Amino acid sequence: MPDTITPAETRTGTIRILLADDHALVRRGVRLILQQEPDLKVVAEAGDGAEAVELARTHEVDLAVLDIAMPRLTGLQAARELAARKPGLRILMLTMHDNEQYFFQALKAGACGYVLKSVADRDLVAACRAAVRDEPFLYPGAVTALIRNYLDRARHGEETPDQVLTPREEEVLKLVAEGHSSKEIADLLFISVKTVQRHRANLLQKLGLRDRLELTRYAIRAGLIEP
């Protein structure tokens, strides 16, 4: 998606974050984690979706981190609002829902990343930075769903990859489709978790599932979400 608004990161070096979660303790935890990083700053906090939309209007923010289950406006509704009103704003979902349907709906609503709360301590900071670079931050269950679906369709001749996969990538592809985690794949293939993650990223790139819009389009085409 060509974007005319430059993220503020390039101007000031700090990513200004709007945080929305109806649970004050979680908000505090997330804020403290993010504040540890010199380039991340939480500038506004909301307790529900409507407040988040309101605060995004009155504050200069580069990134919104939204919970999905919130009163008044849910995170998905808020994301839709925010994406429509402030196209330059990046959106990241932080949620308990381990379900690819929420992930695809979040992409459709305009979010570019999806982080499960159970891995927030590990992945949140990386996801924030990826979001600001406009790279999708994929959650593992969604990658499995996408790849399984892709393989099914490829078998029936409905899809062909743009580029040929290496034998190693094909191995990883098969294991991902079978639902193995990166850690398990690393153990099975005697390689490091980092290498597995690199293979996965390359895979998605080669399958043409590289960014938010491509992923969303694919999910709609494959019937994973409604158009």
Added chain:
Amino acid sequence: MSLFWRIFALNALVLGAATALLLWAPVTVSVPILLTEAVILVGGLAVMLVANAALLRLGLAPLARLRRLMTTVDLLRPGQRLPVAGGGEVPEVIRTFNAMLERLEQERATSSARALLAQEAERRRIAQELHDEVGQSMTAILLGLKRSADEAPPRLREELHEVQEITRQSLDEVRRVVRRLRPGVLDDLGLVSAITSLTEDFATHTRMHVTRRFDTDLPELAPETELVLYRVAQESLTNAARHADAERVTVALRHVADRVVLTVTDDGRGIEAPREGAGMRGMRERALLIGGSLEITPAPRAGTSVQLTAPVPRKQL
């Protein structure tokens, strides 16, 4: 004619015939009785008894039909009634029985509806509390641990990392429980997303190849109807995977006139009708709950096809 008068008339007929015979036929009964006379009398009695039995049987036939229906009637397949003809006591009993069936079916439908609704409501409440309270607090703990670990001396950090992993696993477990208790995606994203997610789950965790066919013009449904459609799809997929050893399953949602039809067709071993288990009964009860009908038939090429037809409610007043 009432049962009493019918039986009375039949008996009167037989007794009248016997009396007429005695009066006008050229027979006499001597005292002491002669052997031939005794034979004739006993023969006459036998004829009377047989005639009486045959006539009574005829008169009581509707009651026998009623008894047969009473022993075989199945409240899970509503609509079984006896034909009523004429007036009198027997048709009246049949009519009353039919009315009683009607009432029982209704009572059963409402009471199982109440039980199912109560169960779903309770599940929803527990899921919500687990998600909103336990899940969120554990997230806060996880984030707190991460911060402490970052600032702790190396030896302590190691331990904190372990605690972090335990917390993460527990949080994952809570999430799984919540998901099993209640298809949250149904409330948040609707029926199509929920069934899509369900089929993806089955495709991932079993060897089945699941195909989805959804009409694009599906009408809006009441939440209870959506939940029943979801649970029936879930149960059918579970049966296909667990009992039928199916390889391919098709899940379809179609909009036909004023109904929505869910069809789950598999290519597995199929089921024998007399052995409908608790799962099938559950599906039937749920179907009754929304005024729908459930049909379980062998699919065209082996396997099983489960079809639930649910009425689309007319727009609320």
